[in-house]
Each structure stands twice: as C-alpha cells, then as structure tokens.
Amino acid sequence: MVDYDVLVVGAGPVGSTFANYMAEEGYKVGVLEKKKNIGLPLQCAGLLGAKITKINDLPDEFIINKVRGAYLHSPSDHILKVSKKETQAYVIDRVGYDNYLSQKAQDAGAEILLQHKVSDVDTSSCKVKMANKSGKVLQSKIVAGCGGHSSVVSTAINNSRNSVNAAQFLIKMKNNTLETDFVDVYVDEQISPGFIWSIPLSTSISRLGLFGHHDYKKLNNILNNFINSNDKFQKAKVINKYHGKIPLFDLNKKIVENRAIIIGDAASQVKPTTGGGLLIGFECAKFAAEAVIESLENDDPQLLKNYETSYKNKFLKELKNQLEVQKTFQELKNQELDNMFLKLKEKGAEDLISSYGDMDSQSLLVKEMIKRGVLFSVLPQLLYRRMSRLWNSF
Ligand SMILES: Cc1cc2nc3c(=O)[nH]c(=O)nc-3n(C[C@H](O)[C@H](O)[C@H](O)COP(=O)(O)OP(=O)(O)OC[C@H]3O[C@@H](n4cnc5c(N)ncnc54)[C@H](O)[C@@H]3O)c2cc1C
Known part of the structure; x- marks a missing residue:
C-alpha cells in the first residue's frame, strides 16, 4: 500500500x-x-509576462507594479526605447x-x-x-x-x-526618479549572454540584478561598480542583497x-x-x-x-531559437554591441521591436528582422549566417 x-x-x-x-x-x-x-x-526579479493571467491564477494583491516597455542600453549607453500601450509584464511579490x-x-x-x-x-x-x-x-x-x-x-x-549564478540588490534611489512602467536592460560582454536589469517597484525602489558566468562575489562587485558609475543609479542605497541560480x-x-x-x-x-x-x-x-x-x-x-x-x-522550437539568439549575443564584443544598437536605431528597429517583441518568445521578432533585412545589416556576417539558419525553422 x-x-x-x-x-x-x-x-x-x-x-x-x-x-x-x-x-x-x-x-x-x-x-x-x-x-x-x-x-x-x-x-527572483518577479517579472512575469502579461500572459501569466491566461496561464495561472495571479490575484491582484501580488501585483506590485505594471510595466509596458523597456530601455535597452548598449555598453556605451546607446539606448533603444521599446514599448506598447498596454501592460506587457507584471512585477510581483x-x-x-x-x-x-x-x-x-x-x-x-x-x-x-x-x-x-x-x-x-x-x-x-x-x-x-x-x-x-x-x-x-x-x-x-x-x-x-x-x-x-x-x-x-x-x-x-x-x-x-548546468546553471549560471544570479545576484540581485533591492535598491532605494535618492529621489523619486524611476519611470515605473519601464524596465532597464544593460548588455555588456563582461556578463554576456547575461545582462543587468532594473525592475522598478515604485518611483524610488528597484530590483537591480544580473546573471552571468561568474561567482556571486564577482557578480556583486559588478553590481556595486554599476551603481557607482551609472548616472541613473548613483547614490542609490542597497537595502537588501539576494542571489540564486538559473539553470541553463x-x-x-x-x-x-x-x-x-x-x-x-x-x-x-x-x-x-x-x-x-x-x-x-x-x-x-x-x-x-x-x-x-x-x-x-x-x-x-x-x-x-x-x-x-x-x-x-x-x-x-522557441527554446532552440532562443539558444541561437543567446549564442550569437555571447560572441559580440562591446564595440560590436554598440554598433549594433546604433544601426538598429538608424533602421527604425525600435518600432519593429515594439511591434513584434515579446519577452517570452523572440522567434516572431527574429523572423521579422531577417525578413526585413535588419539583422543582415546589424550583425557581423558570420553571426548573421548563424541567425539566418533559423529562417528555415520558422
Ligand atoms: C535572481 C533571479 C531572478 C529571476 N527572475 C525571474 C523573473 O523575473 N521571471 C521569471 O519568470 N523567472 C525568474 N527567475 C527564475 C525563477 O525564479 C525560476 O524559474 C522559478 O523559481 C522556478 O520555479 P520552480 O518551482 O521550478 O523551482 P524553485 O522556485 O527553485 O523551487 C524549488 C523548491 O524545491 C525545494 N527543494 C529543493 N531541493 C529539495 C529537496 N531535496 N527536498 C525538498 N525540497 C527541495 C526548494 O527549497 C524550493 O522551495 C529568476 C531566478 C533568479 C535566480
């Protein structure tokens, strides 16, 4: 029995x-x-795509904030602003x-x-x-x-x-300067294919975190340096520190x-x-x-x-496509990332990303970028060839 x-x-x-x-x-x-x-x-950073409400029960009392867009930052801080009118994600308790x-x-x-x-x-x-x-x-x-x-x-x-380490600080800004409906994402070869995120809970409190192939001590150092050197977060006070593992x-x-x-x-x-x-x-x-x-x-x-x-x-299929996107990103040096952001801006990719981007599935966006020739013009040739192989899998 x-x-x-x-x-x-x-x-x-x-x-x-x-x-x-x-x-x-x-x-x-x-x-x-x-x-x-x-x-x-x-x-956890607690950011859930808005489709969560179709997938699992999420009572309002656990929703701290609603997000409708993102600022994507290159290593030298070329910024792509992508957004939609409607809520794209919830920040949860x-x-x-x-x-x-x-x-x-x-x-x-x-x-x-x-x-x-x-x-x-x-x-x-x-x-x-x-x-x-x-x-x-x-x-x-x-x-x-x-x-x-x-x-x-x-x-x-x-x-x-296999997993990578992640670290996150709960930070309090000196002033109420955060836009609550936008997250920030910072890319840099140092942590690639990971990235730094800032997920606002209010105009003054944010979850600032990152993941990458480093130990927790190094990740904490990267975050501390980031706070000290980034204009937006300078003088922010660290209220709490967390860490965890993300499986690959x-x-x-x-x-x-x-x-x-x-x-x-x-x-x-x-x-x-x-x-x-x-x-x-x-x-x-x-x-x-x-x-x-x-x-x-x-x-x-x-x-x-x-x-x-x-x-x-x-x-x-989606996870395999994301693996290719991730591998491609991992190979880009900071200068290439900067060039890519500049070219994407020139090509009007902010609108394209705003229309086709989805934090949970990137296949549609990549497909559209290949179709419109955007990826061809922004990626080094070798990496473009790898990405364009995805075309056949769509
Ligand atoms: C810093 C960070 C930020 C993240 N941000 C996001 C985000 O914004 N959005 C998102 O979707 N995902 C995010 N994730 C990932 C997300 O947290 C995980 O995908 C999610 O927690 C997985 O849930 P789970 O139930 O599978 O595992 P877990 O949440 O890890 O739960 C596993 C449970 O099993 C228990 N357990 C383990 N071993 C044993 C054992 N031997 N016996 C009994 N109990 C055991 C543990 O104590 C734990 O309670 C983030 C992860 C990290 C580390």
Missing part, C-alpha cells in the same frame, strides 16, 4: 501549481519541502505568490510537509527517502521532481546539470524516467535569453498533470511520455 498517489518534491511555484492540479482531481498528493518557510529567501500557490494546493487537499528534505529517489519503486536522521521513506505511484536547479529527482535521471536550458535533459518526471527549473524549462522560468514552468505543470492523470487512470507509466511530447510540441 503506497502512502500517496503522487509525491511532489519541492514546494516552489511550479511544484505547488502541479500539486494543486492533481489534488483538485481528487488524487492523494504529498508535497515535500526542505525549507521551513516557503518562498524564502527571495531568488514573489514570496507572497509562492505562499499563495502552496496554500491553494493545500486547500485543494494536498498535504504540504515542510522541513522534509529528500535525499534519494528510486524512480521505479517511487520510494522517496528523507535526508534527516530518521531516514524516513515514503512511497507513491508517481514522483514529480520540482526541486529547482539542484533537484534530486533530476539528478537521479540525468548525469549533468538543456535540450538533452531527460524529463521522464520510469515513474518519475521533472518539471520547472528541475527540468531546465527556462528561457535561454532571459533566464525566466515561471511562465514555462506553469504551462509544463499543466502538461505534466494531464499526463500523470492519464497514467494513473490507466495504470500505465508509459503514458507519462505524453508530458514530454506536449512540452516539446509547445516549446522546443
């Missing part, structure tokens, strides 16, 4: 969303979370939202077990062992690994995992094995260009729940493969 129909390892936003779907359908769900307090410490999603799963019937760190998972028997001295073992029919970048379930079915999207990651699946950051379901993982993780939680329900109803673990199929059908 098993303890649960489904054991979910990790009560992050993706694990809680998946647990909620399963519990709502009447399955016995246990959620194992190593932390004492869900959502803490904060490890991520800690509150994680707790809301967990409570929602609990209200639907899921049992949330805090301070339950999992050390081992057997994907065939679905036995899950706790890391504490008791070595308690729980068993279910299906295990869902939602433990983020260091997921033990992912480690049980994959040989490697891995085309070859196995996401289903025997009776186990992985979802969200555990499955590297993260956009290569921005590092954002919430929207895609939520959609994958839905695909996963559909496949797990089918598998439980028919007592056939093979049906879990339908999760992989749905995920790949929906996201693989």
Whole structure:
C-alpha cells in the first residue's frame, strides 16, 4: 500500500501549481519541502509576462507594479526605447505568490510537509527517502521532481546539470526618479549572454540584478561598480542583497524516467535569453498533470511520455531559437554591441521591436528582422549566417 498517489518534491511555484492540479482531481498528493518557510529567501526579479493571467491564477494583491516597455542600453549607453500601450509584464511579490500557490494546493487537499528534505529517489519503486536522521521513506505511484536547479529527482535521471549564478540588490534611489512602467536592460560582454536589469517597484525602489558566468562575489562587485558609475543609479542605497541560480536550458535533459518526471527549473524549462522560468514552468505543470492523470487512470507509466511530447510540441522550437539568439549575443564584443544598437536605431528597429517583441518568445521578432533585412545589416556576417539558419525553422 503506497502512502500517496503522487509525491511532489519541492514546494516552489511550479511544484505547488502541479500539486494543486492533481489534488483538485481528487488524487492523494504529498508535497515535500526542505525549507521551513516557503518562498524564502527571495531568488527572483518577479517579472512575469502579461500572459501569466491566461496561464495561472495571479490575484491582484501580488501585483506590485505594471510595466509596458523597456530601455535597452548598449555598453556605451546607446539606448533603444521599446514599448506598447498596454501592460506587457507584471512585477510581483514573489514570496507572497509562492505562499499563495502552496496554500491553494493545500486547500485543494494536498498535504504540504515542510522541513522534509529528500535525499534519494528510486524512480521505479517511487520510494522517496528523507535526508534527516530518521531516514524516513515514503512511497507513491508517481514522483514529480520540482526541486529547482539542484533537484534530486533530476539528478537521479540525468548525469549533468548546468546553471549560471544570479545576484540581485533591492535598491532605494535618492529621489523619486524611476519611470515605473519601464524596465532597464544593460548588455555588456563582461556578463554576456547575461545582462543587468532594473525592475522598478515604485518611483524610488528597484530590483537591480544580473546573471552571468561568474561567482556571486564577482557578480556583486559588478553590481556595486554599476551603481557607482551609472548616472541613473548613483547614490542609490542597497537595502537588501539576494542571489540564486538559473539553470541553463538543456535540450538533452531527460524529463521522464520510469515513474518519475521533472518539471520547472528541475527540468531546465527556462528561457535561454532571459533566464525566466515561471511562465514555462506553469504551462509544463499543466502538461505534466494531464499526463500523470492519464497514467494513473490507466495504470500505465508509459503514458507519462505524453508530458514530454506536449512540452516539446509547445516549446522546443522557441527554446532552440532562443539558444541561437543567446549564442550569437555571447560572441559580440562591446564595440560590436554598440554598433549594433546604433544601426538598429538608424533602421527604425525600435518600432519593429515594439511591434513584434515579446519577452517570452523572440522567434516572431527574429523572423521579422531577417525578413526585413535588419539583422543582415546589424550583425557581423558570420553571426548573421548563424541567425539566418533559423529562417528555415520558422
Ligand atoms: C535572481 C533571479 C531572478 C529571476 N527572475 C525571474 C523573473 O523575473 N521571471 C521569471 O519568470 N523567472 C525568474 N527567475 C527564475 C525563477 O525564479 C525560476 O524559474 C522559478 O523559481 C522556478 O520555479 P520552480 O518551482 O521550478 O523551482 P524553485 O522556485 O527553485 O523551487 C524549488 C523548491 O524545491 C525545494 N527543494 C529543493 N531541493 C529539495 C529537496 N531535496 N527536498 C525538498 N525540497 C527541495 C526548494 O527549497 C524550493 O522551495 C529568476 C531566478 C533568479 C535566480
């Protein structure tokens, strides 16, 4: 006799969303979370594309700010302003939202077990062992690994995992000078393919962060130097510091094995260009729940493969395209980035980006830029050839 129909390892936003779907359908769900307090410490900029409202429940009380555009800055500060009239993204209270999603799963019937760190998972028997001295073992029919970048379930079915580090400061400006409906994005070869972001919470408070292939100390130094040298942020006071890991999207990651699946950051379901993982993780939680329900109803673990199929059908092409965009960016030196920004401005690309840009999918914009010859004129030839290969995949 098993303890649960489904054991979910990790009560992050993706694990809680998946647990909620399963519990709502009447399955016995246990959620194992190593932390004492869900959502803490904060490890997110909390910027969600406006389509979140079609993908998951987001009550107004967790929306801190609404954004409709971005200032994109080159290394020498040539600026592209891109915007739409309507809200493009929400800035959310991520800690509150994680707790809301967990409570929602609990209200639907899921049992949330805090301070339950999992050390081992057997994907065939679905036995899950706790890391504490008791070595308690729980068993279910299906295990869902939602433990983020260091997921033990992912480690049980994959040989490697790769991630980059991210750091973020909560800053308070000296004056109320921030435009609340615009984010700022700064590119520089030093952190490429990462970038620096400023996401305003109000006219005086912002989440200033970055990700890149450096350790946390170096990332903190880059941010400190940035604050001291950038006119806009000079004299801003650092109120709090955060850090976390962003998994690198891995085309070859196995996401289903025997009776186990992985979802969200555990499955590297993260956009290569921005590092954002919430929207895609939520959609994958839905695909996963559909496949797990089918598998439980028919007592056939093979049906879990339908999760992989749905995920790949929906996201693989876009994620592969974003990988190409990311690789291309990574090869550009600062002077090339500056030239590119200048040429993009000359070619009227601000309007093009404003019309076709989407923070969650860039394929449409790249396609349009190739079609109109914009990429040809702004990228070095070698890199243009790489990008234009995408043309065939559209
Ligand atoms: C600095 C930073 C900024 C970001 N900004 C954005 C953004 O603006 N927009 C966006 O969409 N995404 C952003 N992301 C990415 C986003 O935070 C992740 O994609 C998202 O948190 C993934 O959710 P998840 O539930 O898959 O994993 P997580 O949020 O990592 O949750 C995993 C949970 O599993 C628990 N756990 C781990 N191991 C075990 C274990 N062995 N036993 C029990 N429990 C375990 C953890 O304690 C945690 O609660 C950012 C990430 C970082 C680091």
